[in-house]
Amino acid sequence: MKFNRKTLAAAGSAFAVAALVAGCGSGQVGQSGDAGGQTQNNKKLTLIPGAQAEPFYISMQCGAEAEAKKLGYTLDTQAPQKFDAAMQTEKVNALGSAPPAGLLIAPTDEQAMLAPIQQVKNRGTKVVEVDTSLKDTSVAVSSISSNNAEGGKLAAQTLAKLVGDKPGSVLVLDTIAGTSTTNARAKGFEEELKNHPNLKGLETQFTQNEPDQAASKVTATLSATPDLVGIFATNLNTGEGAATGLRNAGKIGQVNLVGFDASPSEVEGLRKGEYQGLIAQDPASIGQQGVQQAVAALENKPTQRTITAGLHSITKADMDANAQYFYKQQC
Numbered sequence: 001m002k003f004n005r006k007t008l009a010a011a012g013s014a015f016a017v018a019a020l021v022a023g024c025g026s027g028q029v030g031q032s033g034d035a036g037g038q039t040q041n042n043k044k045l046t047l048i049p050g051a052q053a054e055p056f057y058i059s060m061q062c063g064a065e066a067e068a069k070k071l072g073y074t075l076d077t078q079a080p081q082k083f084d085a086a087m088q089t090e091k092v093n094a095l096g097s098a099p100p101a102g103l104l105i106a107p108t109d110e111q112a113m114l115a116p117i118q119q120v121k122n123r124g125t126k127v128v129e130v131d132t133s134l135k136d137t138s139v140a141v142s143s144i145s146s147n148n149a150e151g152g153k154l155a156a157q158t159l160a161k162l163v164g165d166k167p168g169s170v171l172v173l174d175t176i177a178g179t180s181t182t183n184a185r186a187k188g189f190e191e192e193l194k195n196h197p198n199l200k201g202l203e204t205q206f207t208q209n210e211p212d213q214a215a216s217k218v219t220a221t222l223s224a225t226p227d228l229v230g231i232f233a234t235n236l237n238t239g240e241g242a243a244t245g246l247r248n249a250g251k252i253g254q255v256n257l258v259g260f261d262a263s264p265s266e267v268e269g270l271r272k273g274e275y276q277g278l279i280a281q282d283p284a285s286i287g288q289q290g291v292q293q294a295v296a297a298l299e300n301k302p303t304q305r306t307i308t309a310g311l312h313s314i315t316k317a318d319m320d321a322n323a324q325y326f327y328k329q330q331c
Protein backbone atom coordinates (compact mmCIF):
# COMPACT_ATOMS: atom_id res chain seq x y z
CA MET A 1 0.00 0.00 0.00
CA LYS A 2 1.34 3.43 -0.95
CA PHE A 3 0.67 6.36 1.36
CA ASN A 4 0.67 9.99 0.37
CA ARG A 5 1.11 13.10 2.47
CA LYS A 6 -2.66 13.36 2.99
CA THR A 7 -2.78 9.86 4.46
CA LEU A 8 0.07 10.81 6.75
CA ALA A 9 -1.68 13.95 7.91
CA ALA A 10 -4.79 11.87 8.62
CA ALA A 11 -2.74 9.34 10.58
CA GLY A 12 -1.22 12.21 12.57
CA SER A 13 -4.58 13.70 13.50
CA ALA A 14 -5.98 10.26 14.38
CA PHE A 15 -3.19 10.04 16.90
CA ALA A 16 -3.96 13.53 18.18
CA VAL A 17 -7.55 12.45 18.82
CA ALA A 18 -6.41 9.23 20.52
CA ALA A 19 -4.03 11.24 22.69
CA LEU A 20 -6.77 13.64 23.69
CA VAL A 21 -9.19 10.84 24.57
CA ALA A 22 -6.53 9.08 26.61
CA GLY A 23 -5.62 12.41 28.18
CA CYS A 24 -9.20 12.93 29.35
CA GLY A 25 -9.03 9.59 31.18
CA SER A 26 -5.91 10.49 33.11
CA GLY A 27 -6.94 14.10 33.62
CA GLN A 28 -4.12 15.96 31.85
CA VAL A 29 -2.55 15.96 28.43
CA GLY A 30 1.11 16.80 27.97
CA GLN A 31 2.11 16.52 31.59
CA SER A 32 3.75 13.89 33.70
CA GLY A 33 1.39 11.40 35.21
CA ASP A 34 0.67 7.70 35.09
CA ALA A 35 0.51 7.75 31.32
CA GLY A 36 3.23 10.33 30.69
CA GLY A 37 6.71 9.55 29.39
CA GLN A 38 8.36 11.29 32.32
CA THR A 39 6.66 9.34 35.08
CA GLN A 40 9.13 8.73 37.88
CA ASN A 41 10.55 5.22 37.74
CA ASN A 42 9.69 4.94 34.07
CA LYS A 43 12.93 3.32 32.89
CA LYS A 44 11.57 2.36 29.51
CA LEU A 45 13.22 3.39 26.27
CA THR A 46 11.96 2.57 22.79
CA LEU A 47 13.96 2.57 19.57
CA ILE A 48 12.05 3.14 16.32
CA PRO A 49 14.56 2.66 13.49
CA GLY A 50 13.94 3.33 9.79
CA ALA A 51 13.22 -0.27 8.82
CA GLN A 52 13.33 -3.77 10.18
CA ALA A 53 15.97 -6.43 9.49
CA GLU A 54 18.59 -4.05 8.06
CA PRO A 55 22.15 -4.57 9.29
CA PHE A 56 22.62 -0.83 9.83
CA TYR A 57 19.69 -0.66 12.24
CA ILE A 58 20.44 -4.04 13.81
CA SER A 59 23.93 -2.80 14.68
CA MET A 60 22.41 0.39 16.07
CA GLN A 61 19.99 -1.67 18.16
CA CYS A 62 22.85 -3.80 19.52
CA GLY A 63 24.73 -0.69 20.69
CA ALA A 64 21.57 0.83 22.18
CA GLU A 65 20.49 -2.35 24.02
CA ALA A 66 23.90 -2.87 25.59
CA GLU A 67 24.07 0.74 26.80
CA ALA A 68 20.50 0.70 28.15
CA LYS A 69 21.25 -2.44 30.15
CA LYS A 70 24.42 -0.86 31.51
CA LEU A 71 22.51 2.23 32.66
CA GLY A 72 19.63 0.29 34.24
CA TYR A 73 17.01 0.97 31.54
CA THR A 74 15.03 -1.36 29.28
CA LEU A 75 14.96 -0.81 25.53
CA ASP A 76 12.49 -2.33 23.13
CA THR A 77 12.57 -1.90 19.37
CA GLN A 78 9.51 -1.24 17.19
CA ALA A 79 10.67 -1.34 13.58
CA PRO A 80 8.51 -0.52 10.57
CA GLN A 81 8.50 -3.18 7.89
CA LYS A 82 9.99 -0.79 5.33
CA PHE A 83 11.67 2.63 5.20
CA ASP A 84 8.36 4.40 4.78
CA ALA A 85 6.99 7.41 6.64
CA ALA A 86 3.42 6.08 6.84
CA MET A 87 4.57 2.73 8.25
CA GLN A 88 6.82 4.50 10.74
CA THR A 89 3.98 6.83 11.73
CA GLU A 90 1.91 3.77 12.66
CA LYS A 91 4.70 2.59 14.97
CA VAL A 92 4.98 6.02 16.58
CA ASN A 93 1.22 6.34 17.02
CA ALA A 94 1.09 2.86 18.55
CA LEU A 95 3.10 4.20 21.52
CA GLY A 96 -0.27 5.68 22.40
CA SER A 97 -1.15 7.08 25.78
CA ALA A 98 1.61 5.36 27.77
CA PRO A 99 4.74 6.29 25.84
CA PRO A 100 8.23 5.32 26.99
CA ALA A 101 10.34 7.71 29.04
CA GLY A 102 12.71 8.09 26.10
CA LEU A 103 12.25 7.58 22.37
CA LEU A 104 15.21 7.01 20.07
CA ILE A 105 13.98 7.48 16.52
CA ALA A 106 15.40 7.62 13.00
CA PRO A 107 12.78 9.78 11.24
CA THR A 108 12.19 8.42 7.72
CA ASP A 109 11.03 11.78 6.42
CA GLU A 110 12.36 15.10 7.69
CA GLN A 111 8.91 16.74 7.48
CA ALA A 112 6.22 14.06 7.46
CA MET A 113 7.43 12.57 10.76
CA LEU A 114 7.25 15.91 12.62
CA ALA A 115 3.59 15.74 13.74
CA PRO A 116 3.62 12.15 15.10
CA ILE A 117 6.92 12.62 16.94
CA GLN A 118 5.79 15.95 18.37
CA GLN A 119 2.71 14.20 19.77
CA VAL A 120 4.90 11.75 21.69
CA LYS A 121 7.05 14.58 22.98
CA ASN A 122 3.92 16.41 24.14
CA ARG A 123 3.18 13.48 26.43
CA GLY A 124 6.48 13.95 28.26
CA THR A 125 8.79 11.60 26.35
CA LYS A 126 12.37 12.71 25.72
CA VAL A 127 13.11 12.38 21.99
CA VAL A 128 16.56 11.61 20.58
CA GLU A 129 17.21 11.41 16.85
CA VAL A 130 19.50 8.63 15.73
CA ASP A 131 20.93 8.73 12.18
CA THR A 132 18.24 10.69 10.29
CA SER A 133 16.63 13.84 11.66
CA LEU A 134 13.68 16.20 11.33
CA LYS A 135 14.06 19.59 9.67
CA ASP A 136 12.60 21.12 12.82
CA THR A 137 15.43 21.09 15.34
CA SER A 138 13.22 21.98 18.32
CA VAL A 139 11.80 18.49 18.93
CA ALA A 140 14.79 16.33 19.88
CA VAL A 141 17.04 16.87 22.87
CA SER A 142 19.91 15.41 20.89
CA SER A 143 20.70 14.15 17.36
CA ILE A 144 23.43 11.62 16.72
CA SER A 145 24.48 11.06 13.12
CA SER A 146 27.44 10.61 10.83
CA ASN A 147 28.67 13.71 9.04
CA ASN A 148 26.80 12.74 5.91
CA ALA A 149 27.90 15.65 3.72
CA GLU A 150 31.48 14.80 4.59
CA GLY A 151 30.77 11.14 3.77
CA GLY A 152 29.53 12.15 0.31
CA LYS A 153 32.67 14.21 -0.18
CA LEU A 154 34.81 11.25 0.89
CA ALA A 155 32.97 9.03 -1.59
CA ALA A 156 33.67 11.49 -4.44
CA GLN A 157 37.35 11.66 -3.51
CA THR A 158 37.53 7.85 -3.38
CA LEU A 159 35.87 7.58 -6.80
CA ALA A 160 38.09 10.30 -8.32
CA LYS A 161 41.18 8.45 -7.12
CA LEU A 162 39.94 5.18 -8.63
CA VAL A 163 39.15 6.77 -12.01
CA GLY A 164 42.32 8.87 -12.25
CA ASP A 165 42.55 11.30 -15.20
CA LYS A 166 40.11 9.41 -17.43
CA PRO A 167 37.15 11.59 -18.47
CA GLY A 168 33.66 10.18 -17.95
CA SER A 169 30.23 10.43 -16.38
CA VAL A 170 29.26 9.62 -12.83
CA LEU A 171 25.85 8.60 -11.46
CA VAL A 172 24.57 9.29 -7.94
CA LEU A 173 21.79 7.02 -6.65
CA ASP A 174 19.90 8.65 -3.78
CA THR A 175 17.08 6.98 -1.83
CA ILE A 176 13.96 9.12 -1.21
CA ALA A 177 13.61 12.92 -1.23
CA GLY A 178 13.22 13.97 2.42
CA THR A 179 15.73 11.46 3.85
CA SER A 180 18.11 13.82 5.64
CA THR A 181 21.14 11.51 5.56
CA THR A 182 21.26 10.23 1.99
CA ASN A 183 20.20 13.62 0.59
CA ALA A 184 23.17 15.20 2.41
CA ARG A 185 25.51 12.48 1.09
CA ALA A 186 24.39 13.13 -2.50
CA LYS A 187 24.90 16.89 -2.02
CA GLY A 188 28.34 16.44 -0.47
CA PHE A 189 29.33 14.19 -3.36
CA GLU A 190 28.10 16.65 -6.01
CA GLU A 191 29.95 19.53 -4.34
CA GLU A 192 33.23 17.63 -4.26
CA LEU A 193 32.81 16.51 -7.88
CA LYS A 194 33.33 20.15 -8.91
CA ASN A 195 36.96 19.72 -7.88
CA HIS A 196 37.40 16.90 -10.42
CA PRO A 197 36.69 18.43 -13.86
CA ASN A 198 37.28 15.17 -15.75
CA LEU A 199 34.18 13.74 -14.03
CA LYS A 200 30.75 14.83 -15.24
CA GLY A 201 27.90 14.41 -12.73
CA LEU A 202 24.68 13.06 -14.26
CA GLU A 203 21.38 14.05 -12.73
CA THR A 204 20.90 12.32 -9.35
CA GLN A 205 18.34 9.52 -9.45
CA PHE A 206 16.07 8.42 -6.61
CA THR A 207 15.50 4.71 -5.95
CA GLN A 208 12.81 4.88 -3.21
CA ASN A 209 15.32 2.78 -1.23
CA GLU A 210 14.39 -0.25 -3.35
CA PRO A 211 17.27 -2.41 -4.66
CA ASP A 212 15.24 -3.33 -7.76
CA GLN A 213 14.79 0.31 -8.68
CA ALA A 214 18.51 0.95 -8.17
CA ALA A 215 19.34 -2.01 -10.43
CA SER A 216 17.05 -0.84 -13.23
CA LYS A 217 18.30 2.77 -13.00
CA VAL A 218 21.84 1.45 -13.45
CA THR A 219 20.78 -0.69 -16.43
CA ALA A 220 19.10 2.30 -18.10
CA THR A 221 22.01 4.65 -17.38
CA LEU A 222 24.53 2.16 -18.76
CA SER A 223 22.74 1.98 -22.09
CA ALA A 224 22.21 5.76 -22.32
CA THR A 225 25.71 6.72 -21.12
CA PRO A 226 28.55 4.78 -22.75
CA ASP A 227 31.19 6.84 -20.88
CA LEU A 228 29.88 5.95 -17.39
CA VAL A 229 32.96 5.51 -15.19
CA GLY A 230 31.50 5.54 -11.70
CA ILE A 231 28.46 5.19 -9.46
CA PHE A 232 27.95 6.49 -5.94
CA ALA A 233 25.27 4.53 -4.08
CA THR A 234 24.18 6.58 -1.07
CA ASN A 235 23.17 3.63 1.13
CA LEU A 236 22.99 -0.10 1.57
CA ASN A 237 19.92 -0.89 -0.56
CA THR A 238 20.97 1.35 -3.45
CA GLY A 239 24.46 -0.18 -3.34
CA GLU A 240 23.11 -3.72 -3.42
CA GLY A 241 20.82 -2.83 -6.33
CA ALA A 242 23.59 -1.00 -8.21
CA ALA A 243 25.85 -4.06 -7.90
CA THR A 244 23.04 -6.20 -9.37
CA GLY A 245 22.62 -3.75 -12.28
CA LEU A 246 26.35 -3.86 -13.06
CA ARG A 247 26.44 -7.66 -12.75
CA ASN A 248 23.47 -8.07 -15.11
CA ALA A 249 25.19 -5.85 -17.71
CA GLY A 250 28.57 -7.59 -17.37
CA LYS A 251 30.11 -4.29 -16.22
CA ILE A 252 31.50 -5.31 -12.83
CA GLY A 253 34.93 -3.76 -12.40
CA GLN A 254 34.58 -1.64 -15.56
CA VAL A 255 32.39 0.93 -13.83
CA ASN A 256 33.61 1.83 -10.33
CA LEU A 257 31.04 1.45 -7.59
CA VAL A 258 31.47 3.30 -4.31
CA GLY A 259 28.81 2.51 -1.73
CA PHE A 260 27.77 3.84 1.66
CA ASP A 261 27.47 1.44 4.64
CA ALA A 262 29.10 -1.92 5.28
CA SER A 263 26.40 -4.60 5.35
CA PRO A 264 27.51 -8.25 5.08
CA SER A 265 26.41 -8.28 1.45
CA GLU A 266 28.30 -5.05 0.63
CA VAL A 267 31.41 -6.34 2.38
CA GLU A 268 31.16 -9.57 0.39
CA GLY A 269 30.74 -7.44 -2.77
CA LEU A 270 33.89 -5.47 -1.92
CA ARG A 271 35.82 -8.71 -1.50
CA LYS A 272 34.55 -9.99 -4.85
CA GLY A 273 35.40 -6.73 -6.65
CA GLU A 274 31.80 -5.62 -7.22
CA TYR A 275 32.42 -2.50 -5.13
CA GLN A 276 35.69 -0.58 -5.27
CA GLY A 277 35.04 1.35 -2.07
CA LEU A 278 32.67 1.56 0.90
CA ILE A 279 32.06 4.37 3.38
CA ALA A 280 31.22 2.62 6.65
CA GLN A 281 29.33 4.31 9.46
CA ASP A 282 29.37 3.40 13.14
CA PRO A 283 25.72 2.54 13.88
CA ALA A 284 26.46 0.77 17.18
CA SER A 285 28.01 3.95 18.55
CA ILE A 286 25.03 5.99 17.25
CA GLY A 287 22.72 3.69 19.25
CA GLN A 288 24.95 3.76 22.31
CA GLN A 289 25.22 7.54 22.35
CA GLY A 290 21.49 7.85 21.65
CA VAL A 291 20.75 5.98 24.86
CA GLN A 292 23.29 8.05 26.80
CA GLN A 293 21.64 11.27 25.65
CA ALA A 294 18.10 10.06 26.40
CA VAL A 295 19.13 8.94 29.89
CA ALA A 296 20.98 12.21 30.55
CA ALA A 297 17.83 14.15 29.58
CA LEU A 298 15.67 11.96 31.83
CA GLU A 299 18.03 12.36 34.76
CA ASN A 300 18.28 16.13 34.30
CA LYS A 301 21.93 15.97 33.33
CA PRO A 302 23.45 18.03 30.50
CA THR A 303 22.80 16.80 26.96
CA GLN A 304 24.59 17.57 23.69
CA ARG A 305 22.32 18.88 20.92
CA THR A 306 24.32 17.36 18.04
CA ILE A 307 26.84 14.55 18.08
CA THR A 308 28.82 13.41 15.05
CA ALA A 309 29.67 9.73 14.75
CA GLY A 310 32.67 8.37 12.86
CA LEU A 311 32.97 7.39 9.18
CA HIS A 312 35.54 5.07 7.60
CA SER A 313 36.50 4.74 3.94
CA ILE A 314 37.28 1.09 3.18
CA THR A 315 38.75 -0.49 0.04
CA LYS A 316 39.55 -4.11 -0.78
CA ALA A 317 43.20 -3.53 0.10
CA ASP A 318 42.48 -2.48 3.70
CA MET A 319 39.20 -4.28 4.40
CA ASP A 320 40.59 -6.92 6.76
CA ALA A 321 42.16 -4.25 8.97
CA ASN A 322 38.77 -2.50 9.11
CA ALA A 323 36.61 -5.50 9.99
CA GLN A 324 35.46 -3.85 13.22
CA TYR A 325 33.35 -1.46 11.11
CA PHE A 326 31.37 -4.20 9.35
CA TYR A 327 27.69 -4.21 10.31
CA LYS A 328 26.04 -7.03 12.21
CA GLN A 329 23.12 -9.24 11.30
CA GLN A 330 22.50 -10.01 14.97
CA CYS A 331 23.92 -8.86 18.33
Ligand code: T6T
Nearest residue numbers: 056131132181235236237261
Ligand atom coordinates in the same frame (compact mmCIF):
# COMPACT_ATOMS: atom_id res chain seq x y z
O1 T6T B 1 22.60 4.34 5.35
C1 T6T B 1 21.79 3.93 6.40
C2 T6T B 1 21.25 5.14 7.11
O2 T6T B 1 22.31 5.97 7.51
C3 T6T B 1 20.32 5.92 6.16
O3 T6T B 1 19.76 6.99 6.84
C4 T6T B 1 19.24 5.03 5.61
O4 T6T B 1 19.83 3.88 5.03
C5 T6T B 1 20.65 3.09 5.88
O5 T6T B 1 19.86 2.62 6.92
C6 T6T B 1 21.17 1.87 5.16
O6 T6T B 1 20.14 1.13 4.65
